[in-house]
Amino acid sequence: MVASEGCLFCEIVKGERPAHVVLDVPDAMAFLDTRPLFKGHTLLVPRTHYETLGDLPPEFLGEFFGHARRLAGAMESVLDAAGSFVAMNNRISQSVPHLHVHVVPRNKKDGLRGFFWPRQKYDSDAEAADYAARLAASL
Template identity: 85%
Template sequence: MGASAAACVFCEIVKGVRSAHVVLDAPDAVAFLDTRPLFKGHTLLVPRAHYETLVDLPSDLVGPFFGQAQRLAGAMESVLEAAGSFVAMNNRVSQSVPHLHVHVVPRNRKDGLRGFFWPRQKYESDAEAAGYAARLADAVREGP
């Protein structure tokens, strides 16, 4: 484990050392609600192992990792009744935590998201965040 992995917030969540509203807990990846969501249900998907960027992720893990992103995108539509989703990642530039992560965000027409101006929202309570996480987790477990 490199120095960056030793102090990584996302590695702490994966290990259960730091709390998070977990949506997906798979052998290869973990997904949890973003604490500063664009929209409620905004989820971050991370590989369990510490890789800083997509370039660092071994090629044999790319397909399974994005398969999990696909499952999350489907859950956004089926459970949150979103019209679609926004799936994105940053590599180094604008990457707030140096651990590979994919944003999966529920979207609806005229939701106010334009270009890269992303107004953040807050959950009214920890209980509301937990409710969103539970609904999405149930959908991911059930599959398409």
């Protein structure tokens, strides 16, 4: 494991800071969020310090998101949630600069309503096509 000095999540992974651990495997750890959206809100982190999804090695993607998939299933089977919300931020709104996936239990009418930022429209179909083409070309 490679840690980053002063990283809250690296400290949890190393056992230097307490956490309610949900998953503890050689490549990743998951623990309860201390400020959950709903009880059971879990954070999944790689043991190695990567800041963003773009930093995560491609060979680890499948295994890492396999853990997220298992956690999402546990929200339903263990917590009797109707579903889950699985999300991550990259830099913007990333309160701890260590890659982490939020897995949150969800139920109908639980009070969580989509995303809380203003939506925008493209000025034209041509502008939308230009954005799509630029993104596609980079992939």
